[in-house]
Amino acid sequence: MLFSRLHSLFSLFLIALITPVLIACSSDKFLSDGEYLLDKVELRSDRKDVNPSLLMQYVRQKGNSRWFSLFKIPLGTYAMAGKDTTKWINRTLRRMGEEPVRYDTLQARLSCEDLTVAMQNMGYMNASVGLDRKVKGKRLTAIYRLHPGEPYIIDHFNYDIEDSVVAKVLSPHLRTDTERPRRFTVTSLDDERKRITHILNDSGFYRFHKDFMYYTADSTRGRQHVSVTLHLTKYVETSGAGPALHPRYIISHVRFLPGDSTGFHLRKSVLEDNTLIEKGKYFSATDLQRTYNNFSRLGAVRYTSINFREPPRYDSLVIGKSFAYRTSSTHYLDADIQVYNNKPNTISFQPEGTNTAGDLGAAAVLSYQNRNLFRGSEHLSVELRAAFEAIKGLEGYKNSDYEEYSLQASLQFPRFLAPFVSRDFKRRSNAISEVSLGWNLQNRPEFHRRIFSSAWKYHWTNPVHHLTYDFELLDLSYIYMPWISGTFKRDYLDNATTRNAILRYNYQDLFILRTGFGLHYNSSSHAFRARVELAGNLLDGLGNLFDFKKNGQGKRTLFNIAYAQYAKFDFSYTQILHFDDRNALALHGGIGIAFPYGNSTVLPFEKRYFSGGANSVRGWSVRELGPGKFRGVDGRIDFINQTGDMKLDLNAEYRTHLFWKLDGAAFVDAGNIWTLRSYAEQPGGQFRFKDFYKQMAVAYGLGLRLNFDYFILRFDGGMKAVNPAYADRNDHYALWHPNLKRDFTFHFAVGLPF
Structure with missing residues (x-):
């Protein structure tokens, strides 16, 4: 019944997709005599080193948007509307759809000019653009032909700095001809x-900006060879003032001001430790950031x-960390740092519904957070979780409930x-140090498990290079x-015919x-993760x-408990190819x-x-696939044995914006897991280089996303292609x-898959 309904819904989706495509062909009714629908825009370059797709942004008029870069569904939706705008259905279809793009000769001419300027900015000073138009009925294809010519090359690069103080500061940083x-x-x-602006802003020149610099170029040496000079002018405070040396500022005072009436919640030492703006140092834009x-x-x-405030100038002896001089033209800055407090304590309660393999249950999470425990912005987080689940179809056990409590x-x-x-x-480090403790209690009909955990971690980021580290x-x-x-031990752990090494290992103290x-x-x-x-x-x-004792399996123990020993490596890479502002291909x-x-096998x-x-x-659903060609026990899902020591995932997903907050996706996935050793309980699961590619599972499907910017709700329907x-x-x-009944799997998730 469920799969027949899914099949009906899938059929309706295809009909809803195809209908606007067919109706889009009738959009000519919105065109007047002499008007053409701009069907497509193409850019073609006669130089291979000029990528036309990078210049598409300079084309002022493009054709109607396409779903998956193929189907003009928005145009077809608009075309479904009648011309009578007093009717609600027509107004709704027009709002949901997209008005036909009528070819505009003025916009085309301006696009040619913009493309020419863009290529000149890329160094092709003799660039030109031609425009061809291909008309078929009421549809027009605009082809912009790019003729960049030869690029201009810089032979010599010179500096002309009028300010002697600035010249001295920049001297170690000026590039030679080879650089x-x-x-x-x-x-x-x-x-x-x-x-150069960045260097000077970090060297005390608070009021310096890049408009104090300009270029001159001399191309007399050759047709495509240029000698360039960068000119740096003196400081001009106002339009009527004469040129002067650029003012160089020293921090004279740093004050901390409370942002509200409650005063400071942080210790003074914490405020000072997080402030890199210091008295007696030159102003630095980097320290400010x-x-x-x-x-x-x-x-x-x-x-x-x-x-920053500039106090009146006065003659005094200036003493800094690396300088000391007396001057009447010294400039000072007073820094006022105003700190606004956050709410220190929060308590939240979150109920949950659970569904594990059809067993329904409920859970509740009570959380407490303190963002300023010791007045140093220490963040304390405490979470208490309780869960209950009624387990069905479990015979031979006294209890049929599952309880879990965690702190x-x-x-x-x-x-x-x-x-x-x-x-x-x-x-100067932006690292965060974290200590954590956890206690988890699980009571199942088959066993009781307790897990104690503790950790000491570091997290830090490098925003300039988009890097995040965890240690x-x-x-x-x-x-x-x-x-x-006793039933679980007899049936799974001690029975000679069903004994499972993986299962036994994971039901021992460790x-x-x-x-x-x-x-x-x-x-x-781009994105990549390595761990x-x-x-x-x-x-x-x-x-x-210290010669730890060994247990009956020959494993060393600490307090009579064996310890695990392993190495684990993970790497993933994602690349997003943007075709336009509505379509992209994600490869992972x-x-x-x-x-x-x-000490572990x-x-x-x-x-x-x-x-x-x-x-x-x-x-496939979670834990349904692998390892290798292992089919589970008697063809049924086996959560313990359908695990491995190695994993490979390959994914391609075409993403397109549909309308409103809705995005669509079409995807192809491939991958599997394998074991490194041969286990009797997982026949066909061991990785072998000569066979692994034959054991790659492949799936395809369509997805729908509700994109609310700050979070995404994702619905994916996948079909098996190669099992x-x-x-x-x-x-x-x-x-x-x-x-459909055998191969289709539905997924609901939050966030993109990669």
Whole structure:
């Protein structure tokens, strides 16, 4: 019944998609005589090193938008409306749709001019643009032909600095001919002005800006060869004033002002440690920005305002960290730092509904946060969670309920806490130190489990390079199994015919002491994550030194409890290719590998990989896929055994904006998991280089997103295309033999998959 309804909905979706496409062909009714619908715009360049797609932004008039760069659904929706705008349905269809783009000769001529200027700014000073028009009925294709010509090259780069003080400051930073920009482009020349402005703004020249610089160029040496001179003029305070030396400012006083009547919630030492603007130092724009960044990291601070005042000049002896001189032209700045407090305490309650394999339940989370525990913007977070679930179809057990209680507490310090670290390093570092404790109690009909965890971590960012770092110095987990049902032991752990090494290992008491480091880069078009995690090496070293006892399986123990030892590496990369402001292609690849060694032959369950789900191969549900061609126990899902030591994901997703807050997606996913060792419980699951590509699962599907900017609700429908765990040929190549009941999987998630 469910799959027949899904099939009907899918059919209706296809009809809704195709109908506006067909109706879009009738949009000519909105065109008057002599008007043409701008069907398509093309840019063609006669130089291979000029990418036409980068110049599309300078075309003033483009054709109607297309879903997935193919279907003019918005235009078709508009065309479905009648001409009578007094009718509600016609007004609604016009608002939802997109009015036909009528070709405009004036806009086309201005586009040619803009394209010419754009190429000249790229160094092609003799560039020109031609325009061809192809008309078919009432539709017109505009083809802009780009003729860049030869680029101009800078032979010599010179500086002409009128201000002697500025010249002395810039002397170590001026580029030689070998370091100069090679191409004569507006971008490269403007970048040099920005670079010099940045140096001077960090050297006390508070009022300096790049408009004090201009260029002259001499092209007499050759047709495409230029000699460039950067001129830096003297300071002019007002239009009627004469030129003078650029004023160089020294910080004379730094004052902290409360932003509201409640006064300061932070200690004075905390305010000073987060302020890089110091008395006796030259003004620095970088120190100003870092001060803003430091205060923005403090949870106790709502926002900060920093204002500079120039007091009257006076003759005095100026003593700084690296200078001392007397002058009557010294300039000073007083800095007023106004700090506005944030609400220190918050309490929240959040109910949840749960559904684990059809077993319904409920959960509740009570959270408390204190953003200024010791008046140093320390962030204390305490979370208490309780969950209950009624388990169905479980025979042979006295109880059929699942209960879970957990208490998680973390304390973050907005500074780098470590011994033997200088105060200056702590002030300039934007690291956050975190200590956390957790206790988790799980009571299931089959077993009771207790997990204690504690960690000491560091987090810091490099906004300039879009980098984020995470360093887990020590992370300790203690897994304790106080009770295991006799039925569960008999059927799964002790029975010789069903004994499972992976299962047995994960239902024993265990220590996990690990260290991890993660790196994350994210920009508008690229993102990558890398992480390495090592566990058990410290305990193993101590075990060899102090001769820890071994258990019956020959594993070293601490307090009679075995400890895990493994290494884990993960890497993922995402690239976004933007075709226009409505369409983009997202490509993603991820690989992970973890192997137990030394004191372990099996990875802890929490560290094993799984495949399938909303962020993996979307033709399968979570933990339904793999490892390799393993089909589960008797063809059924096996959450314990459908895990592995290695994972590979490859994804391609075409994203398009539909209308309002709705976005669409079409995707193809591929991937699987494998084990590194051969386990009897997972036949066909071991990774073998000569076979792994044959065991890649492939899925395809469509998605719908509700994009509210600050969060995204995602609905994806995936279909199996190639199933490595097949029962017959039809099951193997599901793409050619689709079966909605067998192959379709629906996913609901928050956020994009990658």
